[in-house]
Amino acid sequence: MSAPLTETAAWQALQAHFESVRHVHLRDLFAADPQRGERLSAEGAGLYLDYSKHRVTDETLELLLDLARSRQLEARRDAMLSGEKINATEGRAVLHTALRAPRGQEILVDGRNVVPEVHEVLDRMAAFAEQIREGQWLGQTGRPIRAVVNIGIGGSDLGPVMAYEALKHYAQRDLTMRFVSNVDGTDLVEKTRDLNPEETLFIVSSKTFTTQETMANAQSARAWLLAALGDDAAVARHFVAVSTNAEAVQKFGIDTANMFGFWDWVGGRYSMDSAIGLSLMLAIGPEGFRELLAGFHAMDEHFASAPLKANLPVLMALLGVWYNNFFDAQTLAVLPYDQYLAYFPAYLQQLDMESNGKHVTLDGHEVAYQTGPVVWGQPGTNGQHAFYQLIHQGTKLIPCDFIAFAQTLNSLPLPGGAPHHDLLMANVFAQTEALAFGKTLPEVLAEGVAPELAPHRVFEGNRPTSTVLADRLTPHTLGALIALYEHKVFVQGVIWDVNSFDQWGVELGKVLAGRIVKELGADEPELGHDSSTNALIRRYRARR
Ligand SMILES: O=P(O)(O)OC[C@H]1O[C@](O)(CO)[C@@H](O)[C@@H]1O
Numbered sequence: 001m002s003a004p005l006t007e008t009a010a011w012q013a014l015q016a017h018f019e020s021v022r023h024v025h026l027r028d029l030f031a032a033d034p035q036r037g038e039r040l041s042a043e044g045a046g047l048y049l050d051y052s053k054h055r056v057t058d059e060t061l062e063l064l065l066d067l068a069r070s071r072q073l074e075a076r077r078d079a080m081l082s083g084e085k086i087n088a089t090e091g092r093a094v095l096h097t098a099l100r101a102p103r104g105q106e107i108l109v110d111g112r113n114v115v116p117e118v119h120e121v122l123d124r125m126a127a128f129a130e131q132i133r134e135g136q137w138l139g140q141t142g143r144p145i146r147a148v149v150n151i152g153i154g155g156s157d158l159g160p161v162m163a164y165e166a167l168k169h170y171a172q173r174d175l176t177m178r179f180v181s182n183v184d185g186t187d188l189v190e191k192t193r194d195l196n197p198e199e200t201l202f203i204v205s206s207k208t209f210t211t212q213e214t215m216a217n218a219q220s221a222r223a224w225l226l227a228a229l230g231d232d233a234a235v236a237r238h239f240v241a242v243s244t245n246a247e248a249v250q251k252f253g254i255d256t257a258n259m260f261g262f263w264d265w266v267g268g269r270y271s272m273d274s275a276i277g278l279s280l281m282l283a284i285g286p287e288g289f290r291e292l293l294a295g296f297h298a299m300d301e302h303f304a305s306a307p308l309k310a311n312l313p314v315l316m317a318l319l320g321v322w323y324n325n326f327f328d329a330q331t332l333a334v335l336p337y338d339q340y341l342a343y344f345p346a347y348l349q350q351l352d353m354e355s356n357g358k359h360v361t362l363d364g365h366e367v368a369y370q371t372g373p374v375v376w377g378q379p380g381t382n383g384q385h386a387f388y389q390l391i392h393q394g395t396k397l398i399p400c401d402f403i404a405f406a407q408t409l410n411s412l413p414l415p416g417g418a419p420h421h422d423l424l425m426a427n428v429f430a431q432t433e434a435l436a437f438g439k440t441l442p443e444v445l446a447e448g449v450a451p452e453l454a455p456h457r458v459f460e461g462n463r464p465t466s467t468v469l470a471d472r473l474t475p476h477t478l479g480a481l482i483a484l485y486e487h488k489v490f491v492q493g494v495i496w497d498v499n500s501f502d503q504w505g506v507e508l509g510k511v512l513a514g515r516i517v518k519e520l521g522a523d524e525p526e527l528g529h530d531s532s533t534n535a536l537i538r539r540y541r542a543r544r
Helices: 009-021 026-032 058-070 073-081 096-100 115-133 158-166 185-192 212-229 234-238 246-252 275-305 312-326 344-356 388-393 420-437 441-446 475-496 504-519 531-543
Strands: 041-044 047-050 147-151 176-180 200-205 239-243 259-261 331-336 374-376 400-405 465-470
Touching: 009 058, 009 312, 026 420, 041 275, 041 312, 047 312, 047 475, 058 073, 058 312, 058 475, 073 275, 073 475, 096 115, 096 275, 096 475, 115 259, 115 275, 147 185, 147 212, 147 275, 158 176, 158 275, 158 344, 158 475, 176 185, 176 275, 185 212, 200 212, 200 234, 200 275, 212 234, 212 239, 212 504, 234 239, 239 246, 239 275, 246 259, 259 275, 275 312, 275 475, 312 475, 331 344, 344 374, 344 475, 388 420, 400 420, 420 465, 465 475, 504 531
Parallel strands: 147 176, 147 200, 200 239, 239 259, 331 374, 331 400, 400 465
Antiparallel strands: 041 047, 047 465
C-alpha cells in the first residue's frame, strides 16, 4: 500500500468534509429530501438494506466510495476471490467463497482447482448426514444415533451453534444437538448429563486438532463414552472428526474414514460453511445445507459484481469506517429482531474482532488510526429493556444494525390484538425512528411535562442505524446474511490495510496457559512470574 491511510487525499477530503457535517441532524437530512428513505437503500441476495438513517450526505457517500477506490478495493476483492495468497503473514489464500462455489466453477490454488474437492467433501457429509438422520448409522450397541455433540471452540463452535439455533425451525427435532466449547468441565458435564452414550455421536471439530480446549473435551467425552460402553472399538461408531490435520485425528483414535476435511485456505472464523458445519447439516439435512451455501454464494456474487455504491457489504463497511474513524465510535451494536438469531452477535464478535482487531498494517507499521470496533448485541426486544437506554440517551455514539424479517416462522395471533410478529416489527421501526429523530425540548414541553423534568425526557436523536430487512429467515437468507458480514469485515480490513485473516493476538495467552498449567500440578513449583500472577497461582494451589 503506497501512502499511509491518514495521509491519502481521500482520507483528508473525508476529514475536512467531516468537520462540515458532523453536527448535521438526521431530522434536517430527512426534511430536505422526502425521498431519502427510499433513495438510500440497496438490495442484494434477498436482503434489503436501509441506510438512510445514517449521518451521511450524498457527498459523504461519494467521499467514502473514493476512499474505497483509493485503497484499490476492487482489485483486492478480486485477488481474494481468485485465490491469491492475501493472508500474507501465514502465506495462505483466503477462499471461504470457494466453499460455496457451485460445482463446475474453477478456483485455483497453486494451480489446482479446489472446487471439486469441496464438493467431494460435501457429498461425503451428505451421505453421512442421511445415515444419521434416517437412523441407519448405528452405535456400538446397535442403537441409532439420537444425540449429536459438536466439540469445538471459536470458529469450530460459534458458527455451528449460531447457525443451528438460527435454523432450528428447519431441524429434525428428534435429533438432539449440543455444542460443547468451554474447557470448563461444566460445559461437557451439563451438555451430556441427560444423554444416552449408546445413542450419542461426538463430532470433534478443530481445524488444527491441537486446540487445548477441544482436545481436553474430546478426551473427556471419550472417557464418558467408554465408561458406559467399555470397548475402545466404540470410538469408531461414536466419534467423527472435522479437521485439516489427518495425522492428529488418527492419533486421537478416530478412523480417518470418519474424518471430514477442509483446507488451510479456510480461516477458522470463516469455516462454518465447510465441513465444520457438519452438525448443522445433520440437523437441517443436506438440502437445507445446500440452500444455505446458495445464500452465501448469492451474496458472494453480489459482492463481486454490484457497483460499489449499491454493494451491501461495501456500504456497511464504509459506514462503519465513517463512525469508527471520524466520529470516534468505539462499538457496533448488532440487534437481530428474531429470537432464532440469538447467537448471531456472539458469532459476529469473533468474525469481526478476530479479523480486524489488529494494530499494524500489512507491512508491519503501527497504525495511526482506529481499526476494528467492539461488536456486541442481543436480540430485540430484550435489549430494549436492558441497554437501549444508553444508546438513546447516553453520551456515547453507538451505531446499530437492526436485522428483521417480514415473515415470522412462528405466527402467533393475539386474540383481540396485533399478532406477536407485528408487535416485534413495530418495535424495530419505532426504535430506529426514535434513535434517528428523537424528541426535542419544545416537543417535550408541548406535552405538558414540567420544565424541571423536561431535560430528562429529551431525546437528542441523530443516532445512526442500518436496517437489514429480509422476507423470511431461511437457510438461504442466513447464508446471505453471514456472507454480508464476512465481506463487510474484508472491506474494512482493506481500508485499514490490516491482515484480516490471521489471529496472532490469541497466541500469547495460549502459550502462557500451557506454561502455567504445569505449575498447577502436584509439586510446589518455583514461580517466576510477576508478583500478581505468582500470588494468584499460590492462592489457587492452597485453596483448590
Ligand atoms: O479449529 P481450531 O483449530 O480448534 O481453532 C479454534 C479457534 O482457535 C483460534 O485459532 C484462536 O482462538 C480461532 O481462530 C479458531 O477458530
